[in-house]
Amino acid sequence: MATRDSFIVIGAGEAGARAATALREEGFTGAVTIIGDEPHAPYERPPLSKTALTDDAEPQAATILSPERRAEHGITLRTDTRVLSIDRGAHRIALSGGEELAYDRLLLATGARARQVSVDGLARDAVLTLRTFDEARALRSRLRPGLRLAILGGGFIGLELAAAARARGAEVTVIELAPRLLARAVPADLAAIVAARHAAEGVTLRTGTGIDRIETAEGGRTLVLSNGERIACDAIVAGIGALPETDLAARAGLALDNGVAVDAHLATTDPDIFAAGDCCSFPHALYDGRRLRLEAWRNAQDQGSAAARGMLGAREPYAAVPWFWSDQYDITLQIAGLPDEGAETITRDLGDGARLDFHLAEDGRLVAASAVGPNGRIARDVRLGEMLIAKRAHPDRAALADPAVKLKGLLAG
Amino acid sequence: MTTTTATQWIEACDADDVDAEDVIRFDHGGQTYAIYRSPDDEYFATDGLCTHEQIHLADGLVMDHIIECPKHNGRFDYRTGQAKGAPVCVNLKTYPVRIDGGKILIGLA
Ligand SMILES: Cc1cc2nc3c(=O)[nH]c(=O)nc-3n(C[C@H](O)[C@H](O)[C@H](O)COP(=O)(O)OP(=O)(O)OC[C@H]3O[C@@H](n4cnc5c(N)ncnc54)[C@H](O)[C@@H]3O)c2cc1C
Numbered sequence: 001m002a003t004r005d006s007f008i009v010i011g012a013g014e015a016g017a018r019a020a021t022a023l024r025e026e027g028f029t030g031a032v033t034i035i036g037d038e039p040h041a042p043y044e045r046p047p048l049s050k051t052a053l054t055d056d057a058e059p060q061a062a063t064i065l066s067p068e069r070r071a072e073h074g075i076t077l078r079t080d081t082r083v084l085s086i087d088r089g090a091h092r093i094a095l096s097g098g099e100e101l102a103y104d105r106l107l108l109a110t111g112a113r114a115r116q117v118s119v120d121g122l123a124r125d126a127v128l129t130l131r132t133f134d135e136a137r138a139l140r141s142r143l144r145p146g147l148r149l150a151i152l153g154g155g156f157i158g159l160e161l162a163a164a165a166r167a168r169g170a171e172v173t174v175i176e177l178a179p180r181l182l183a184r185a186v187p188a189d190l191a192a193i194v195a196a197r198h199a200a201e202g203v204t205l206r207t208g209t210g211i212d213r214i215e216t217a218e219g220g221r222t223l224v225l226s227n228g229e230r231i232a233c234d235a236i237v238a239g240i241g242a243l244p245e246t247d248l249a250a251r252a253g254l255a256l257d258n259g260v261a262v263d264a265h266l267a268t269t270d271p272d273i274f275a276a277g278d279c280c281s282f283p284h285a286l287y288d289g290r291r292l293r294l295e296a297w298r299n300a301q302d303q304g305s306a307a308a309r310g311m312l313g314a315r316e317p318y319a320a321v322p323w324f325w326s327d328q329y330d331i332t333l334q335i336a337g338l339p340d341e342g343a344e345t346i347t348r349d350l351g352d353g354a355r356l357d358f359h360l361a362e363d364g365r366l367v368a369a370s371a372v373g374p375n376g377r378i379a380r381d382v383r384l385g386e387m388l389i390a391k392r393a394h395p396d397r398a399a400l401a402d403p404a405v406k407l408k409g410l411l412a413g
Numbered sequence: 414m415t416t417t418t419a420t421q422w423i424e425a426c427d428a429d430d431v432d433a434e435d436v437i438r439f440d441h442g443g444q445t446y447a448i449y450r451s452p453d454d455e456y457f458a459t460d461g462l463c464t465h466e467q468i469h470l471a472d473g474l475v476m477d478h479i480i481e482c483p484k485h486n487g488r489f490d491y492r493t494g495q496a497k498g499a500p501v502c503v504n505l506k507t508y509p510v511r512i513d514g515g516k517i518l519i520g521l522a
């Protein structure tokens with residue numbers, strides 16, 4: 001790439017920040033600009049449903065691209081600016097302030113936005129969501145002892161919020177349409193452990209039921225569930241999933257498929273435009289090219305770096321093992337790989353109530369490792385499991401099940 | 414006026430307590446440390462908590478000369494304390510280590 005080239009990253013989040021840094025680490029000497037519509041420099045989202053809600057001190061956005069780092073790497077950041085459109089023919093983008101910028105290559109790192117609920121009797125702003133720092137701060141200011149909080153959705157964000165709200169003394173009800181919690185990404189056995197913990201902490205769980213309507217009266221609202229049950233509440237938060245931010249790509253005529261569709265090198269259907277993170281779906285080299293869209297922090301980082309290399313002409317297919325964690329109370333869930341690719345589960349008891357499940361495909365290949373327990377108990381073995389998954393290993397079943405067998409020893413084989 | 418702070422050598426554990434290419438936790442004087450044994454049987458010591466969030470590194474994985482944090486997989490070279498990239502950007506403090514009669518001593522200033 002010529003030194004006068006201009007690379008622009010749209011979206012100042014985890015993937016965008018990582019990509020900009022990686023462009024410099026890979027030796028790119030042209031202009032690097034990140035454009036983001038939030039008022040903040042790129043920051044970490046995971047604390048928003050955890051410590052940002054529970055810490056005694058007012059939370060600060062945990063920046064991942066400090067002014068010093070931007071200066072060191074020569075990265076230009078424009079906040080509070082939305083990219084409105086892409087003119088692919090002219091290689092120009094239009095900004096919310098009316099300005100236009102020319103680009104040589106673009107990265108779409110636009111992330112995802114919280115899905116909104118639509119229920120009868122509900123003003124749009126009556127239901128809070130949790131995706132941005134500003135939303136976390138607004139939610140935090142409402143959490144207080146005795147607050148009756150209804151959470152729609154028993155996924156990660158809803159459950160982390162439930163744990164945080166309990167820590168702040170709120171009375172919490174979680175309502176999930178699916179028959180169980182965490183149905184999308186977590187195997188049933190582990191989800192049951194998490195559900196039991198929430199119940200023990202005093203969270204009211206209602207699964208297998210939706211919301212029929214919301215009645216507003218003086219002194220609060222009443223949720224009427226589809227099973228007829230009535231739940232009085234002071235605040236409602238929806239954690240019912242996120243939608244990939246694809247508007248720009250759609251209007252620019254790029255292919256979509258549950259997100260901005262990219263190839264194994266994270267290029268879109270326009271070879272000068274790449275995409276990374278929550279906004280894109282990609283074929284996963286480790287799982288026979290199965291098309292995935294992940295909403296996970298490490299994936300956003302890894303794809304940010306990989307897309308930067310792709311923008312510079314590298315041709316390595318993206319094959320990082322999917323991995324994410326969730327913290328609720330003092331327990332952590334960690335999942336590496338794709339449990340739903342498994343046909344057989346082998347359990348390893350890690351002690352202290354910690355449990356690790358290995359998921360093997362029909363041919364005995366390790367395709368996922370999922371664990372719940374104190375972080376310090378599970379992390380090392382999940383990480384080793386992840387390395388075995390990356391190697392497409394077919395580990396010995398008895399060795400996997402026996403906590404006395406060090407997984408590190410299996411890596412050499 | 415000059416102040417000299419002599420290094421205090423504190424006995425942490427037996428050399429055998431740490432497996433090769435592994436790490437253990439050592440608490441002393443209200444602080445927590447991590448003691449490493451490299452694949453080539455050298456010993457090193459660093460602060461015990463990750464510089465990203467306050468997580469005990471001794472629960473993490475040692476691979477060659479890298480300690481990987483058990484929380485979000487931040488990586489440090491435990492010989493130098495150098496942070497090896499996102500999400501960790503602040504280096505770890507390191508301490509000198511001495512072996513004496515099968516015991517590991519770490520030098521605290
Ligand atoms: C509350 C919360 C808790 C989480 N906890 C965990 C966890 O514990 N573990 C885990 O693995 N993952 C977690 N995640 C997921 C993780 O944070 C995301 O996967 C990650 O942030 C995705 O990064 P991204 O860069 O793709 O998107 P984002 O971080 O969403 O960044 C995209 C940015 O682009 C901006 N943007 C969009 N369109 C435009 C436009 N046209 N012009 C300008 N800017 C635009 C958006 O406003 C946003 O700032 C959590 C997420 C949330 C919301």
Ligand code: FES
Nearest residue numbers: 463465466482487
């Ligand atoms: S706490 Fe160590 S990497 Fe985050």
